């Protein structure tokens with residue numbers, strides 16, 4: 001069974017919903033910024049065509065049933081301010097990987113923490129996922145801190161795991177299990 005389509009997830013300030021072509025003008029403000037894309041596997045968007053090519057890749061991923069590309073929408077004005085990806089879904093192990101990016105104007109306001117908490121709640125409680133994992137370059141302090149704050153556990157470091165943008169880099173592996181997530185929620 002493919003990873004189910006996610007119609008909409010709401011939190012206090014945000015909504016997560018599937019990306020569509022109408023989001024691309026907003027997303028250029030996110031992915032057209034080299035500070036945002038520094039640790040991402042794709043190049044900074046230079047043109048609308050880069051956004052269209054990215055959307056085509058995300059639609060192809062969705063068609064495989066192993067990934068769902070969502071946008072992080074600000075509920076106050078319905079603008080897309082970031083992206084959140086669930087991918088590498090493994091049905092047999094009920095496992096999925098998480099990726100995300102937020103426009104720089106919105107950093108350090110608890111936005112991505114709110115988005116990830118909403119996405120994890122949905123994945124664990126509605127989709128039956130039992131493990132969510134994330135791979136992060138250890139130099140990406142913001143992302144490493146964010147995951148720890150949300151409740152992910154640093155499980156290990158893989159040396160020179162990926163090559164991107166001409167350089168090999170180490171990768172921290174973070175994991176979050178459904179039981180510890182539910183226990184954390186119950187403890188408040």
Ligand SMILES: CC(C)(COP(=O)(O)OP(=O)(O)OC[C@H]1O[C@@H](n2cnc3c(N)ncnc32)[C@H](O)[C@@H]1OP(=O)(O)O)[C@@H](O)C(=O)NCCC(=O)NCCS
Pocket residue numbers: 035036037039040100101102103106107108109110111112113114135136137140141142143145146147149
């Ligand atoms: C990583 C990223 C999504 C963080 O989003 P954000 O909305 O600014 O994060 P939040 O405000 O929710 O912060 C969550 C926690 O991380 C901490 N944090 C966020 N940015 C930080 C930074 N630059 N340095 C240290 N800590 C940071 C916050 O202080 C907060 O901790 P707290 O709850 O103790 O206050 C954002 O910096 C980003 O989009 N970066 C570029 C894309 C990217 O690298 N994506 C991840 C690829 S693995």
